[in-house]
Amino acid sequence: MNIVVAIKHIPSIADDLPVKGNNVDFDSVDFVLNEWDEHSIEQAVLIKEAVGGTVTVVGVDLIGELDNALHLALAKGADKVVKITADDPAADSHQQAKWLAEAIKGMGADMVFAGVQASNDIDGQIGPMIAAYLDMPYIGGTSAIEVSGSTATVSKEFPGGVGMKYAVTLPFVAGVQSAPKPPRYAPVSKVRQMAQTATVEKVAPSGEASSGLAFKKMAPPVVTGHAEMIEGSPKEVAAKIVELLKSRGLA
Amino acid sequence: MSNDVFVITEHLDGKFSDVSFEVAGKAKELAKALGGQAIAVVVGGGVDANVFASDSTIQVDDAALSQFNPEAYAKVIEALVKEKSPRVVLFGWTVTGMDVAAWLSAKLGVPCAAYAKDVRAEGGGVVVSCQAYGGKLTAEVAPEGETAIVACLAGSFPAEAGQGSTAATKIASPVDLSGLKMKFVEMLKPVAGDVDITAQTKLVSVGRGIGGKENIELAEELAAKLGAVVSASRPVVDAGWLPRTRQVGKSGLKVKPKLYLMLGISGAPEHLEGMKSAELIIAINTDKKAPIFNVAHYGATADLFEVAEAMLELL
Missing domain, CATH: 3.40.50.620 (HUPs)
Known part of the structure; x- marks a missing residue:
């Protein structure tokens, strides 16, 4: 089984996101692995452990700092890692998906996984776009994928705890919502060992695509309301909350 | 066109x-x-x-x-x-x-x-x-x-x-739908057995800020004192810290309790979809710019563990 996982390096939303012109000030933010990618890597490794095969993780190196994420993927069980050396922090999903699809084309993938979404998917997610560019069907929001022969059984999540099961003939692209198990932990020592010993294959970006979106403005949301903030030490905050709840008959 | x-x-x-x-x-x-x-x-x-x-x-x-x-x-x-x-x-x-x-x-x-x-x-x-x-x-x-x-x-x-x-x-159908590579097999209805969070009047909801499975107990203790049940945002469920039945939001359940006390939830749009109609929303988060403060009725920029422990002493 040959599984390719396409990952996305995105600005961290844990910190402030400064704006420059009509976009994020990419020079002033940290880039991190899209959180759903951890699940798609886990899903791929689980399938490899069940039926054998190889897991290749490929991503666009937007700012020259993708190696950390790739070493982490190796420490979690990926066999091979590839970076597309784009050096373009503003590359949108369409452009990244095109580069990824071109890189994946020659890999003979039985399945391509991507995170179901990323917080900067303003022009949509890379998963369905890679599927369109590779002419493969796409299914997103997956919570479990099992493979038997040339067919995968895919569980897709719906709201309210409902799930749907599909039988999918390989090859296809999946947008992973969650792996059936929480993403495994990779010890720092193992990641460090990968950083010292592993080879990251480099591929030049090939192909062009654009979101077709003209950015007019980027700013923190216009706030229509704001919470009444409770100030003070944690103890004071706690006292005020308890008082509030008691006054409303909720405690 | x-x-x-x-x-x-x-x-x-x-x-x-x-x-x-x-x-x-x-x-x-x-x-x-x-x-x-x-x-x-x-x-x-x-x-x-x-x-x-x-x-x-x-x-x-x-x-x-x-x-x-x-x-x-x-x-x-x-x-x-x-x-x-x-x-x-x-x-x-x-x-x-x-x-x-x-x-x-x-x-x-x-x-x-x-x-x-x-x-x-x-x-x-x-x-x-x-x-x-x-x-x-x-x-x-x-x-x-x-x-x-x-x-x-x-x-x-x-x-x-x-x-x-x-x-x-x-x-x-305007296109030929024979030869599809994807076939629907079955619908999986939610498994009963756990509490129904949509039926609760009070929820203590935990997010990524809770940090780990071992800290869920603190939220459970607080919920017990308040007569509430613990619910969660998606990352907590995806990490396996709480079952899927407790998930509030787009891919989870929609809730409308009298009290929605949020511990360490930043308020991504997907979560807001599931809880913004709650009658009283109180959010505790260390990030003062967390979007949840634009939706909550009351908020505090504070360490959720310290606040939760202090609340336990007072209840």
Whole structure:
């Protein structure tokens, strides 16, 4: 089984996101692995452990700092890692998906996984776009994928705890919502060992695509309301909350 | 090219989702401004499609479309968009809309604006407000070209405006649906047994800020003292710290308790979809810029563990 996982390096939303012109000030933010990618890597490794095969993780190196994420993927069980050396922090999903699809084309993938979404998917997610560019069907929001022969059984999540099961003939692209198990932990020592010993294959970006979106403005949301903030030490905050709840008959 | 606005509706188990009506209402407003028609598209039979306030409704009936099938739905919608060349194609940014919108964009080479909170007609085209970066930034984007795909967050527009009784025109699938690579197998209903968080009057809801499975106990203790139940945001459930039955939000459950006490939840749009109608929302988060503070009634920038422990002493 040959599984390719396409990952996305995105600005961290844990910190402030400064704006420059009509976009994020990419020079002033940290880039991190899209959180759903951890699940798609886990899903791929689980399938490899069940039926054998190889897991290749490929991503666009937007700012020259993708190696950390790739070493982490190796420490979690990926066999091979590839970076597309784009050096373009503003590359949108369409452009990244095109580069990824071109890189994946020659890999003979039985399945391509991507995170179901990323917080900067303003022009949509890379998963369905890679599927369109590779002419493969796409299914997103997956919570479990099992493979038997040339067919995968895919569980897709719906709201309210409902799930749907599909039988999918390989090859296809999946947008992973969650792996059936929480993403495994990779010890720092193992990641460090990968950083010292592993080879990251480099591929030049090939192909062009654009979101077709003209950015007019980027700013923190216009706030229509704001919470009444409770100030003070944690103890004071706690006292005020308890008082509030008691006054409303909720405690 | 036309100035029509397509709205791709979605249904499950014979029932349309709220977002379908919300987006249908928006489609009507947009179509009017653009000088076109609002056309509701219903993929699949087995549902009463005469429920939208659209100018017209198309219902594509085919046995292969009886349940949501990403591959079949995408093919049908692609064919309809190619045939009718609408100015705008509105989707919900939902578990089904997300399977098709971006695929269609790449397939047809037309723009897609996702995480849409608002969309308005401007200069013959549309301008879309996208709530990106976990709700921390809003991008105003103008899709270029003759067709624009817009995927709208649930809860962005009133549903009432989309409700009506326009009679649907049933058509056969515009594409051959034999030889699909994806086949629907079965629907898995939620497993009963755990508490029903939608039935609770009080919820203590934990997010990524809770840090680990070992800290859930603190939330449980606090909930017990308050006569509440512990619920969670998606990352907590995906990490396996709480079962799926406790998840609030887009891919989880919608709740409307009297009290929603949030510990370490930043308030991504997906979570807000599930809880913003709660009567009293109190949020504790260390990030003073967390979007949840724009929605909560009361908030505190504080360490959730210290506040929770102090609350336990007082209750």
